Amino acid sequence: MEDLNLHGWLPISVWQEAGQWRVDWCWFGDMRLSQPFFGDAVEDALRLPFNQAFRRQTPLEVLGQWQRQSPGLAPNAFIFHASRCGSTLISQMLAQLDHHIVISEPPPLDTLLRSDLPLPERCVALKGLMSAYGQRRRGVEQRLVVKLDAWNIGELPLLRECFPDTPWLFVYRDPLEISVSHLRRPGMHMVPGMIGATVLDDGLPFAGQEDFIPRRVGRLLATGLDHCQALAGMAVNYTELPEAMTGRLAAFFGLDEGQYKQVFAAVGQHAKQPAQVFVGDSEDKRREASALLRERVLRWAQEPYEALKSLSP
Structure with a gap:
């Protein structure tokens, strides 16, 4: 993850493990999010052979780093x-x-909003999450x-x-x-x-x-x-x-x-x-x-x- 090449990847879950916050990513490529709920889109994406073979997990701080490197909408x-x-x-x-990119009830957003992270860290993570969802994966958004x-x-x-x-x-x-x-x-x-x-x-x-x-x-x-x-x-x-x-x-x-x-x-x-x-x-x-x-x-x-x-x- 050193090069932070996350183009086409979206965060699908955020959790705390042994005191450290982690992000689970899924590759969507240029697939549109047209399903009623973000969870539906995740289920579809996880059926792709690529996502069955490869998964990405990063520290929470990567959200802020990715926003600075490649800010989304x-x-x-x-x-x-x-x-x-x-x-x-x-x-x-x-x-x-x-x-339009429409993100409907993404679980990572709820997790961060109701987490016990200090407010400054939570805002950084939330801004990074939104930037990740706002990536112009298809170039027209x-x-x-x-x-x-x-x-x-x-x-x-x-x-x-x-x-x-x-x-x-x-x-x-x-x-x-x-x-x-x-x-x-x-x-x-x-x-x-x-x-x-x-x-x-x-x-x-x-x-x-x-x-x-x-x-x-x-x-x-x-x-x-x-x-x-x-x-x-x-x-x-x-x-x-x-x-x-x-x-x-x-x-x-x-x-x-x-x-x-x-x-x-x-x-x-x-x-x-x-x-x-x-x-x-x-x-x-x-x-x-x-x-x-x-x-x-x-x-x-x-x-x-x-x-x-x-x-x-």
């Missing part, structure tokens, strides 16, 4: 979200554009958009310290619909103890998933609301999608008329499962909600949701 936008609310649709629409995990709304102030000029938005949805989605198929952050400490924890006892999930959805919405008000974030309601990509989201992402017409190629597809046709399910979810779930959502999540709606046009 700085992030143009961050997408935060309340989960199951249309953020993947936005990222998949942008992924239709050759000039002009913009880098990063979608974070839902719980990373708690780390937004830290990310803002490292990237104070990068605009960000918070996508949200009716909390009853989010809660039903997680009752059907819980995300990692809706399973007690699965992802470690986050801003979603309230330390209170709970009586089953219909109590636990609405409380965490409420904390997601409340944290998003606080940060939108304090840190100039754009609040985007699920009901605005996808049409907002021809209006205020087109302006937010810097899309011209030709580009926002192109992004609509993804609209007919299910964002998380591109092989399937998208079918709206809001009414089905609302009918499915039990009386208990409705009461818990009203208690824990409705107020921040209504406040967020007042921030949207």
Whole structure:
């Protein structure tokens, strides 16, 4: 690694071993990242014979060294979200554009944001990570958009310290619909103890998933609301999608008329499962909600949701 020839390589995991931080790299070459999640792209890349034969691991400091030697694009936008609310649709629409690099929920970013590294070291590592993701591997890339995990709304102030000029938005949805989605198929952050400490924890006892999930959805919405008000974030309601990509989201992402017409190629597809046709399910979810779930959502999540709606046009 002395020559730091990392062209075509991207960080796929970051971890601490015997007190030392390490980076695992995977070779992508000029392959576009068009999958719904970065993890999907990693799975595809790891099937390549080259990656089955060769792996690269480096100290964390290499991220900063590589940034200085070969700086990539700085992030143009961050997408935060309340989960199951249309953020993947936005990222998949942008992924239709050759000039855009779209990184969706990369595990190394979450690891660094929630690590115990001192703040100065963490900022250096985060900037190096973004620079690595922002490499012009195909030669035509002009913009880098990063979608974070839902719980990373708690780390937004830290990310803002490292990237104070990068605009960000918070996508949200009716909390009853989010809660039903997680009752059907819980995300990692809706399973007690699965992802470690986050801003979603309230330390209170709970009586089953219909109590636990609405409380965490409420904390997601409340944290998003606080940060939108304090840190100039754009609040985007699920009901605005996808049409907002021809209006205020087109302006937010810097899309011209030709580009926002192109992004609509993804609209007919299910964002998380591109092989399937998208079918709206809001009414089905609302009918499915039990009386208990409705009461818990009203208690824990409705107020921040209504406040967020007042921030949207």
